[in-house]
Amino acid sequence: MITVRGARVIEQADIVIWASSLVDAAIVANTKPGAVVVDSAAESLEDITPLYQRAHDEGLLVARVHTGDPSIYGATAEQRRICERIGIPHRTIPGVSAFSAAAARMDAEITIPEVSQTLILTRLEGGRTPMPDRETVRGFAAHGVTMALYLSAARNKVLQDQLLAGGYPPHTPCIVGYRVTWPDELMLRCPLAELSATMKAHKLWKHTVVLVGPALAEQHDTRSHLYHPGFRHEYRAADGTPLVTRTDT
16 A cells, blocks of 8 residues: 555656565556666665665656555665765655554554553564663553554564563454555454464464554444534534634734
């Protein structure tokens, strides 16, 4: 899935850099004739730097395509530094992250009044990418809020154990999303106590996001204040009468 703005940039770009290991090929299918399309799945940052230099020298537009939203585990800071060093103006276009796409696919709401009003995005510590000592799944789980866990599928039993050890009850609802929004996506629901078994049964060890928390239950009796007839805000009185807001011109 891609935003309209992102799709337009890809259509206009002279150079498109994308990773086939992370991005659906359909996303880069509508490049303009003559565009240079480079698969960076097997490339290092140093390998693709000459493309940025070429873009600078020839006045070309580059679209560097990232999976999901580039601000989340996107490794974009190092690429911005290259652009700044070379002298290329750049901007980041927001995307659709797997956690929000997964929630939408399952008709789930991440924040529910009186249940959870907080979302924690994180990954399981102990992998190849160092984590700050203060950031642990078990520690975050102690808050009992909604969590979205990336890059953790390969160690799903450890993930389940840490979530339980942090205080989530075994019946806590989970949503598991594999390659969310891709043609071969797989969406699953299960209680936390069955998370690892569910992921193993479907051989999910990468390209998977896990959502966990009480807000993900399929039924809730609470409702928001925003649309409650007795709730007053700047556009509506408590009795439902529309309010007219005037501003100075």
